Amino acid sequence: MSASSIPRPLAISIGEPSGVGADVTLAAFARREALDLPRLFLIADPEMVARRAERLGLDVQLRTIGRPDECGSDPRFLDILPLVNPHSEGPGRPDPANAAGTIEAIDRGTRLVLDGAASALVTNPIDKKALYDAGFRHPGHTEYLAELCGNLTGEACQPVMLLTGPDLSCVPVTIHIPLADVPAALTEELILSTARIVARDLSTRFGLERPRLAVSGLNPHAGERGAIGREDEAVIRPAVEILRTEGFDVVGPLPGDTMFHPEARARYDVALCMYHDQALIPAKTLAFDETVNVTLGLPIIRTSPDHGTAADLAGSGAARPNSFIAAVRLAGRMAGIGAGADEDANAR
Template sequence: MNTPRQARPLAVTIGEPSGVGADIALAAWGRRFRQPIPAFVLLADPAMLRQRMARLGLDLTLHEIASSDEALSCFATGLPVMPLENRHLEQPGTLDVRNALGTIEAIDRATQMALAGSIGAVVTNPIDKKALYDAGFRHPGHTEYLADLCARQLKRDFMPVMLLTGPELSCVPVTIHIPLASVPSVLTTELIVATGRIVAREMRTRMGVAEPRLAIAGLNPHAGERGAIGGEDEAIVRPAVDQLRSEGIDAVGPLPADTMFHRQARALYDVALCMYHDQALIPAKTLAFDETVNCTLGLPIIRTSPDHGTAAGIAGTGAARPDSFIAALDLAARMAGHADTGHTVAAA
């Protein structure tokens, strides 16, 4: 087990309690003697966790702790849990608006600990936005809320960038949760350039890639065929690639998206910048659904998440696999290791 080499524990948020967040966190801790699991503290309602353990037939030890400092020393003998002030109902598969306050509290506290430097990184379990919206949550999603928390604390704005990374592919959607019909109007040269700068910088400072290679996908089929199939690739994407290259960033494109994800093509770059959500997430999830991690770049904290939803339909059944969650822990620990050895800088 690699816990003794960690400088700081990770903080894990419980996510939507009617989903599999508790299931996969418990399962991951249970594997600690079979495979290296970075030490983490789970922000959750201990009573709900014990009810979920009973439902799953698990006989595990929980250590309720008051400070993240305690997590490293007790991780081997019990799962460290920082109790939430807001209680959670243990109802697998059933949303309840009363759970929203605890879900948000876990995110708030983990972010504060990360900003204060008492934990190495935040690993978030999936949330259900509908449940939070019903409680008055007004952010588009997890990532935007984290960016807002950091901005309010540090009095500056941040541009979060979603990185999907797995064993065979790392990719970034430049536009994310918007209708496909809106992509051409939202996509700009400036947005692509800003995204590329953040990706290149954080691949160096947080991922240890000395000279990141970026492959920039085209928007249209065949990357527009020099304007024959839509003008956006020549008018928007190519100038962004030129700008990134002028700044010393190794970028190529626009590339036809239908030929940039096979094995030989993937060997030529470190990260693919894609123009819209599905252009990035379809290849990422097809290649490694259970091992791909969602990592947020562009924030002053390290944040990773398993790349799946709440999976409420299998919560409490024992069918949830912790592979993506463990991969998120591993990536967060590696990124925190760069920070602990002085290689990470806060987002500019």
């Protein structure tokens, strides 16, 4: 195989250094042969990762590289592209001084995928409070990546959060906003644009020729035809009707309390929910350790574990790498470089 035909590696951003990003990355790499993981490199502070590996008692050899194309030349080593801004280790102790390195890892990973040096970006979780204390002003990872990609490409993009697991795929139409702000933010155009992005990316990146979309209501019982709130009839139903006229396979608005039992889930490929917890509660309840966060609507492939930084578990060896492994494997499959699905890939 020529050098030009070797699949580009995955870029992994370290995330919050006081959390479990290093833990799950190291644990997954320690099992790389059994898991048949795609080639990958970590964007991180090598000294911080080395200290975490020692703390965890993991015999993982680390190597610093200067460019992504050096990745994987010796498969015994976890390759690390070093940060300019250093990270202190301190498991369980978030420090705003680490924010520059955390953002740098995301920025560099995004640029490398856009430039074609990496095939996809897998992001470890960030601590938004630590970033906010350092001046970060984005609601979350998803929104930051959308703005970053827009700035780098000159083309605005709408990020769509997809939580996908073995039994359920969900999309929250509104994402990181207070629940009290959802009714005002929920517009017909937002539902339409979200559904179009979901259908397009499920087709182009997941191979579903005509995805089946199920749209939830906002209010109890999907509003009882206007008796319990107006949004279901005034905003959601008209959007669903427009999508039908455009040729989409879509139903709704459906009561949120009857959408997620097994028989209901068999009738759709993805559920479009009206707010964050309406989507994430069923997704994480059904498969917390196997669910992956995928950002649709971007010019890059981005996946992430579905959990947070779990700072209370950092450095203890108790953090399970299941969701990280699933995120890496899904990113590889979406980029056309991963192994097939493996039901035994979960690290219990």
